[in-house]
Amino acid sequence: MNIVKAEVVVTSPDRNFVTLKLTTEEGFTGLGDATLNGRELAVVSYLQDHVAPLLIGKDASRIEDTWQFFYRSAYWRRGPVTMAAIAAVDMALWDIKGKAAGMPVYQLLGGASRQGLLAYGHASGSDIPELFDSIRKHLELGFRAVRVQTGVPGLNAIYGIASQSKETGGGEARYDHEPARRGAQPVQEDWDTRSYLRHLPRVFEAVRNEFGPEIPLLHDGHHRMTPIQAAQLGKNLEPYDLFWLEDCTPAENQESLKLVRQHTTTPLAIGEIFNTAWDFKDLIRDQLFDYVRGAVTHMGGITALKKTLDYAAMYQIKSGMHGPTDISPVGMAAAMHLGLAIHNFGIQEYMQHGDRTNQVFEQSFTWQDGLLHPGDKPGLGVSLNIDEAGKYPYQQAYLPFNRLADGTVHDW
Template sequence: MKIDRAEVIVTSPDRNFVTLKITTDDGLTGLGDATLNGRELAVVAYLTEHVVPLLIGKDPHRIEDTWQFLYRSAYWRRGPVTMAAIAAVDVALWDIKAKAAGMPLYQLLGGASREGVLAYGHASGKDIPELFDSIRSHLDQGYRAIRVQTGVPGLKSIYGVASNAAAEGNTGRRYDYDPAQRADLPVEEDWDTRAYLRHLPSVFEAVRAEFGPELPLLHDGHHRMTPIQAAKLGKSLEPYDLFWLEDCTPAENQKALRLVRQHTTTPLAIGEVFNTVWDYQTLIEEQLIDYVRSAVTHTGGISPMKKILDYAAQYQIRSGIHGPTDISPVGMAAAVHLDLAIHNFGIQEYMKHGEMTNEVFQQSFTFNDGYLHPGERPGLGVDLDVDAAGKYPYQTAYLPFNRLHDGTVHDW
């Protein structure tokens, strides 16, 4: 068996997606997600101009060798563009291998370690009543764990709140929460950390009073705090028993998490913007985090993601794979197969895609009673309708950015 062709397909049903489709000389196909939200075309160029020519004629079963070749032969390693491109190849080859074996992918990863994959949804509101309505809606949809994001008094627009104007970017089509604005320039939002730190504990106090102590609650700080601010927030949220506090401070400086860890027992989830195991080395070895947050799509694929999670398992650190709607159904399926197989699974982020995305990507994974399952179709269990994809051409889209009240650009 040889790789006969590899195509890069760009489509924008509800938002932009980049998909690599690899076809073998005996007709098997594999799909890989290469979407990098707001920088999609950079990965398209990397794949089309630098990776696809290297794949033709190669043995698709040599997944590890292909991964090492793409990572090491370019000399310039790591980074989101490179790792998203490599991830697309890796996932597509796993899709082909599992189809050739006639098995769902999770069986090749060691088989199921659980019956289903616990998922959390995104509830949000500009104020407490709107937040409560959103939580109730997610509970009605079957979610058993809820991420809570809320507006802050005095701020016009804030990350994670679906009713913000900035979340209406997809020409009025909003599903759950999508901050990507279809426009020529990014939307500007505002931020005030002290106001946020004052307000957030009262939000969780109200949520616990309304919904009780058993519901797992999560929150995303989205890299906006200094280490000492993150420590203060983690400590102030301890009475409300969070499942995790995510991305409380920019973790590129891994040692900064030592300070946070010293001051709070609130569980920490880190890694949404990480791309390799090297980003985690100190965090895992010193047990400075509790959950690994990387996406299969942005971390080089299934092969390296499983290695990271096996490494984390030695330190009782669990998975919390990134899964918003800028991860395509292909990337989502890859995550769910991996979730089902590994021992140290924690929880899976899951935002439901829109109807047009589901038209382009037909999926076998299911969500029932709060749990995801990848299904039993051979491979990933996702097919791409090329004709449907062609109806939705790429549209320029950007994530928002933040400025403080004095005009300083801040982390978004």
């Protein structure tokens, strides 16, 4: 089952996506997601110029060996560009293996461990009434769990507030409900941690008073706090029983999470910007967090992330795989198959893609009663409509960045 063709497809229906398509001599095709938000063309070059030529003639059934070859043979290991490229190859090979076997990928991973995947949506508002409206909308869409992001008094534009888009009546449009914006320069947003720390507990108090104690609530700190600030926030949010506080402080400084852990029992989710099991290794061993936020697309694919999650399971740490719309439907499908199979599934992030994206990537997954299921088509269950993809060429886009009031660049 040798590979005879390796194609890299770049398309921008609602945002930019990078897809690897492999074809075997028997006619089986496999898709892999290689999207790296805001740096997409770096991965395109890595795939086209360095990886694709080495795939021709390789046996598509040798998934583990191929993974090890691309990780070890380049010598320069790790990093988001390398691991996104390897992830695309890995997903495509699992897709091919599933099609050759006539089975969905989750069956090849050991079969289903549950009926479906609990997913959370992104509710946000520039103020509390707008936030309440967004939460109600997500509940109407069937979500059983909701991430809560809100504006902060005195700050004009901050991470996670989808209501700033034209779709809801204000400001500059964000495409596909995410902050990356098309243009030649990134957009500047503003930040003040002390204002945020004062305001956020009041927000969660209001949400609990309005929606009750049962609904799982999540919040993303997006790496913007120092360790002691993160500890303070986690402690102040304890009365509101969060499902998790995500990326409360930059976790590259892994010692910092010891301080956070000592001061709060609020569950922690870490690692959406991590790329390998080595980034998680010590944090898992020391039990410094509760949910692995790695993405199949950025962690080297199904093969690599499953190993990380199997290690995490030894310490009762669960999955919380990254899944906003900068993960293509191919990457989302891979996450669903993996999440359905592993025992230590926690929750799946789920942002619904736009109509144009869904026309480019035809999907078999289902969304019912707050649960996702990847479907039972052989492979990953996603097909790429090349004609539709060709209608939407790449457009330059960047994520925003933060400055403090004095002009200092801050973590976004």
